Amino acid sequence: MANIIKIRNISKEYNMGVEIVHALRDVSLDIDKNEHVAIMGPSGSGKSTLMNILGCLDTPTKGLYEFNGLNVSKMNDNELARIRNKEIGFVFQTFNLLSRSDALHNVELPLIYAGVSSGERKRRAKEALEQVGLGDRVTHKPNELSGGQRQRVAVARALVTRPSIILADEPTGNLDSKSGDDILNLFRELHEQGNTIIVVTHEKYVAEHSRRIISIKDGLVESDVEIENSRVPNGMREELTA
Amino acid sequence: MLFFYEIREGIRIAFQAIRANKMRSVLTTVGVVIGIVSVTLMGTALEGMNRAFDESIESIGADVLYVEKFPWMGGGDWWTYRNRPDIRMEHATALERYATVPQAVSPSAMAMSRMSFRERSVDGVYISGTTHRYMEFTGTDLLYGRFMTQAESESGRPVTVLGSEVAENLFNVENPLGQTVKINNQSFRVIGVLERQGSFLGLFSLDNQALIPMNRFLRMYGHRRNITIEVKAGSLELIEETKEEIRGIMRRERRLEPWEEDNFAINQQEMLTSTFAGISAVIGGVGFFITGLALFVGGIGIMNITFVSVSERTKEIGIRKSLGAPKRSILLQFLMESGFICLLGGIIAIIIAYPLSLIIDQVIPTAMPVSIVIIALIISFTVGIVSGFMPAYRASRLDPVEAIRHE
Structure with missing residues (x-):
């Protein structure tokens, strides 16, 4: 069984001075290789905290987190940075590209921290940009690209290290519905190519594009269901029926 | 190899940042420029003095003794010597x-x-x-x-x-x-x-x-x-x-x-040499203390601007960290930036100091050998690294979750 993520009874508490906030209480879940999962919940549900822990940006207060068999919950900052670099590709709601660098350098960035040589970096970054359909926008800076294009640069950046999972936090939140559908469609393709994708969202519509929906509420897993017929993005459906 | 790529990325970012904030970078370097100009001129004047002395002292043989009434080395009561x-x-x-x-x-x-x-x-x-x-x-x-x-x-x-x-x-x-x-x-x-x-x-x-x-x-x-x-x-x-x-x-x-x-006194060249060495050490000490102060003030300016740079780029730090940049890499990035801003100041300073040294040469002998130029550049880079360290260290310790949310 190819278990990428194994979480057992994790809790996260924030000390807010006067009171302790329990963002997560005793959450357990497993995510396998090549799954397409949506983590869904309203704001304040603890889904962002879960996403930060899954993404190794943060560690749980209690409980066990194993990533590819490695105990992440006990790692120090630099070890976590290494896991983020090699194993996780992030896609953020606000794209989070470096505004002064062109698309190519943005995509190259994680490879720099992975110690890949310059020529190899350029080649792989270009390849990733072509994969998301931006082969002709390599030298454009983020402010010369549309929102959808920016998010595709971000997806290319997430793909370029060939990570174990792609973790997307509200990837369509800042996009119009057409561009949003494009991104969801891209995720679907990437999933079909064998990638493991985790999308964190509060939108039912977005969550329904995945194969499994984990609902979080008040720091607890409310439901965890497989979807037989996941939604096909609008644009796609027309293509399929045509 | 990884370290080398990180340094190269650090230099790239440094130049990008300096280019993006040309005016700010140049203004920031003013303190360092003044410091380095004075260090360079100080060194140049001392070097010139030493050379002039060495040339002069050659006219007195090292193996020659001078039997005289007054000793060359100071100290003692002048009247005692006078009455000999x-x-x-x-x-x-x-x-x-x-x-x-x-x-x-x-x-x-x-x-x-x-x-x-x-x-x-x-x-x-x-x-x-x-x-x-x-x-x-x-x-x-x-x-x-x-x-x-x-x-x-x-x-x-x-x-x-x-x-x-x-x-x-x-x-x-x-x-x-x-x-x-x-x-x-x-x-x-x-x-x-x-x-x-x-x-x-x-x-x-x-x-x-x-x-x-x-x-x-x-x-x-x-x-x-x-x-x-x-x-x-x-x-x-x-x-x-x-x-x-x-x-x-x-x-x-x-x-x-x-x-x-x-x-009577038996004088020799060595006494002049040691007296001169003493004088030149005092002049050098006082001079370098003053220039040290100028550099210190310059360094504070660099530290300040690096703090500004870190807080302006908190989000960027968050992005880099989320992509797997280790603490060291972030530290290096900001050290390179402050180091190169200061190095820029050092270069400007030498461009200013060289003609000044030629003017001073009309009054006292000066000499600006390559070694002084190199030392000045090393000092300026070091000032940058030292004063950039605190803000850079703080940047490297930022929490990625918080940093990335920063606008």
């Missing part, structure tokens, strides 16, 4: 007769006089009384003619060897050899001209002198005159032995009892 008996010719004669260790002994004395040749005259020429052994004491050669012979020296013949400046002033393009010049209204025949020697510590010109036999000098300027006795040890190993021997002879001549202190 003069050094006289009889001491020179005694040293010459009894001393066995040294190679040569030669008395010398100096006076200032007017010299003339036909209708041309020069004031303020240093008239030096010396002996035929003079050439053994100096590193100089004759340009023309010959030096005085032992016979001329001992009998005090009216012959003179001119310094190059005196020869030029009096004779212009004429051949001075065999001509008769007047010193203090007495006639002297020119038998030789010394090659150019330059000035001693920039104070007095060694070329503005005329050498005459000591015996003639004493007849002209008086026998009861304080003189200097130069003693050439012959080698550096013999210096201490020579010193002891001439000290013994001098004490005997002066009839000093064993409990009495020396009432």
Whole structure:
């Protein structure tokens, strides 16, 4: 069984001075290789905290987190940075590209921290940009690209290290519905190519594009269901029926 | 390899940041520029002083001792020295007769006089009384003619060897050899001209002198005159032995009892060197303290701007961290930025300092060797690294979750 993520009874508490906030209480879940999962919940549900822990940006207060068999919950900052670099590709709601660098350098960035040589970096970054359909926008800076294009640069950046999972936090939140559908469609393709994708969202519509929906509420897993017929993005459906 | 890529990325970011904030970067460097300009000028002036001193000191042989009334090294009561008996010719004669260790002994004395040749005259020429052994004491050669012979020296013949400046002033393009010049209204025949020697510590010109036999000098300027006795040890190993021997002879001549202190001084080049080293260390110390302050102020400016840069780029730090940049890499990025801003300041400073040093050279001797330039650049880069460290360290410790949310 190819278990990428194994979480057992994790809790996260924030000390807010006067009171302790329990963002997560005793959450357990497993995510396998090549799954397409949506983590869904309203704001304040603890889904962002879960996403930060899954993404190794943060560690749980209690409980066990194993990533590819490695105990992440006990790692120090630099070890976590290494896991983020090699194993996780992030896609953020606000794209989070470096505004002064062109698309190519943005995509190259994680490879720099992975110690890949310059020529190899350029080649792989270009390849990733072509994969998301931006082969002709390599030298454009983020402010010369549309929102959808920016998010595709971000997806290319997430793909370029060939990570174990792609973790997307509200990837369509800042996009119009057409561009949003494009991104969801891209995720679907990437999933079909064998990638493991985790999308964190509060939108039912977005969550329904995945194969499994984990609902979080008040720091607890409310439901965890497989979807037989996941939604096909609008644009796609027309293509399929045509 | 990874470290190398991180440094390269750091340099890339540094230049991107400097380019994006040109005005700010240049203004930030002003403090560092002032600091480095003063460091460079300081170093340049000290270097020039040292070189001038080294050149001058060469005219005094390292193995030559000077028996004089006053010690070269400061300290002690001036009046005590002042009241000592003069050094006289009889001491020179005694040293010459009894001393066995040294190679040569030669008395010398100096006076200032007017010299003339036909209708041309020069004031303020240093008239030096010396002996035929003079050439053994100096590193100089004759340009023309010959030096005085032992016979001329001992009998005090009216012959003179001119310094190059005196020869030029009096004779212009004429051949001075065999001509008769007047010193203090007495006639002297020119038998030789010394090659150019330059000035001693920039104070007095060694070329503005005329050498005459000591015996003639004493007849002209008086026998009861304080003189200097130069003693050439012959080698550096013999210096201490020579010193002891001439000290013994001098004490005997002066009839000093064993409990009495020396009432003469035996000077040597080393004393000048160490005195000068002391002076130059004090000047250097004070100068570098002041320039250190300027650099410190400059460094604070750099620290401040790096803090601004870190807080402006908090989001970028978050992004980089989420993509797997380790703490070291973020630290390096900001150290490179502050380091290169300062290096830029260093380069500007040298561009400013170089013409300034040429102007200062008109007043005191200066020299700007490559080593000073390199040291200045290293100092400026170091100031950048040191003052950028605190903000860079803080940046490296930012929490990625918080940093990435920062707008």
